[in-house]
Amino acid sequence: MAIATAPAERAVPGRNEHPLLVLTARRLAIGVLTLFLVSVIVFLATEVLPGNAAFAVLGRSANPARLHALERQLHLDQSVLAQYWTWLSGLFTGKLGTSLANGEPVWGLVEPRLINSAVLVFAAGLFGAVVGVALGAIAALRKDSVFDHVSSVAALTVTSLPEFVVAITLIILFSTVVSHLLPAVSLLPPGTYAWSQPELLILPVATLVIVIVPYIFRMMRAAMIEALESDYVEMARLKGVPEWRIVLVHALPNAIAPTIQVIGLNFLYLAGGVVVVEYVFNFPGIGQALVFAVNNRDIPVIQFIVVALAAFYVVMNIVTDVVALLVTPRRRIAR
Amino acid sequence: MGRHPWLSVLWTAARTPRGAAGLALASVIVLIAVAGPFVASKPPDALLTLPFAKPSGQFPLGGDFLGRDVLSRVLNGGWALLLMALAATTIGIAIGAAAGMSAAYLRGRSDSLIMRTVDVILAFPQLVFALLLVSLLGPKLWLIVLAVGLTHAPAVARVIRSATLDVSERDYVKVVELQGMRPVKVMTSEILPNLISPLMVEAGLRLTYSIVIMAGLAFLGFGQAPPAANWGLMINENRSGLPLNPWAVIVPAVLIALLTIGTNTFTDAIARVTIGVDRRPEEAVLLDELTPGQPR
Secondary structure (H helix, E strand, C coil): CHHHHCCCCCCCCCCCCCHHHHHHHHHHHHHHHHHHHHHHHHHHHHHCCCCCHHHHHHHHHCCHHHHHHHHHHCCCCCCHHHHHHHHHHHHHHCCCCECCCCCCEHHHHHHHHHHHHHHHHHHHHHHHHHHHHHHHHHHHHCCCCHHHHHHHHHHHHHHCCCHHHHHHHHHHHHCCCCCCCCCCCCCCCCCCCHHHCCHHHHHHHHHHHHHHHHHHHHHHHHHHHHHHCCHHHHHHHHHCCCHHHHHHHHHHHHHHHHHHHHHHHHHHHHHHHHHHHHHHHCCCCHHHHHHHHHHHCCHHHHHHHHHHHHHHHHHHHHHHHHHHHHHCHHHCCCC | CCCCHHHHHHHHHHCCHHHHHHHHHHHHHHHHHHHHHHHCCCCCCCECCCCCCCCCCCCCCCECCCCEEHHHHHHHCCHHHHHHHHHHHHHHHHHHHHHHHHHHHHCHHHHHHHHHHHHHHHCCCHHHHHHHHHHHHCCCHHHHHHHHHHHHHHHHHHHHHHHHHHHCCCHHHHHHHHCCCCHHHHHHHHHHHHHHHHHHHHHHHHHHHHHHHHHHHHHHCCCCCCCCCCHHHHHHHHHHHCCCCCHHHHHHHHHHHHHHHHHHHHHHHHHHHHCCCCCCHHHHHHHHHHCCCCCC
């Protein structure tokens, strides 16, 4: 691909590969391997480990006939390898089986929820990143000022809070005890998507933003201070480069690189955080579906959601690594 | 000084303003959680008043959704959470430190194997991994502790690995290696004592996260089963009555919040006195990995 786009620079094909391509390829390979292992773990855990999933589902109400029927439904009468293959190929073709709780196809159950959760996660991730980077950069520029101290202590305090405590606080403040400005629950009619009623998104997104901003803030502040104290910034200062240019062109790009890693890590956090936040607000996403599925021991739904969340994490990890490299000026150049 | 280095780090951290504030806050909540069951004046499970009754002289925090005394339930609802969080932290630190040290010190194939395993476990959000195990084996408390501890291990392993890489290059390690000391002995007697700072900061961080996850699982209904009193569970049980008796929700929520703020602030103080910068070890690892011009 690189050879086709830049033939002039490729005097010796195959050698001197651009480090970015090599790294992306390596990350992709590791990502695929990780996902494969994740799928094996989830599969083995849910189908083999507890002895017999059918028995686990039916529990005390198990009798030979029902057990037998459920075993066939879960393909437990096949060999382990065949079961795994049926399940894995189903993941790619959308044939995820039927929910054990209500007999509906799993895909029809989770598809609108996947989209709702994606809206929630990306809205929170985006807002959180912008707010965190901006606040972190300002705090670093005004190091040891009142703003810096106040925001650092506030960040430390908020980092410690469980998301359901933040959510409950927002509900107390905005939708029950103190005021009634926003809905306390984000109930959506079945078949509608989150953006049809944006006011229902406000509190769930706000909760997640409040929880992730401190991490991004702390990292951005630390990285920005390091960049501002670096030799290249001092060099630029001595050359008489204007301060705004030092901040925006010299320091900021180098400080954002490690921060992007933290932003990426926060997407992993969000993948788990949506579970609690969706549950608190009754938001119809996959997190809420997971809680219901765990309560009902709805194994096909659990399997799919866990693998989907893991896949999201692996993909986000690769994306963050590549983006972090792209924005690190010194790492872009082929050596 | 003659004092044990672990204690001396704690002592130094506790004497900074931030450390003192964090320690005081956490201690007060721990005291409430531990002494609570002994000072509670009423049985936590008895139906004594009206559901969501407003606070009164006899019931200072009012009634919960079934009409039980909120104050007695608050006093009884912390110790199990605390104990489970401590146990999960211990498991996570032990497994993570062992894995991280082995990966860095043994290098080569062991390193890749351990770090790939770390990658795979990291792909599961902690709460989701715990839910997965709970869905298989039922909401058993030991299982939740094990699941949370296990999901702490990869992050700990990463930090300890990077710290070990540094320590294992030092001369005194080389000397005992040349004297023929066995790898396990080198790790436990020469390397481990030099990992005090990152280990203590990690322990503090993981304790905070353990409390957050344990309380979250209880909130979702996967911790202690009702009618047990548990701060996380109480918040969920009583939130439908927020307009009637908000104290049944606010008090347990504030206690959880103050506890995690306390442990996290004290951890921050430890990080400041040991590592010298206000940066968490996991952030430092990220910075080092991406700081231009540094060999990896």
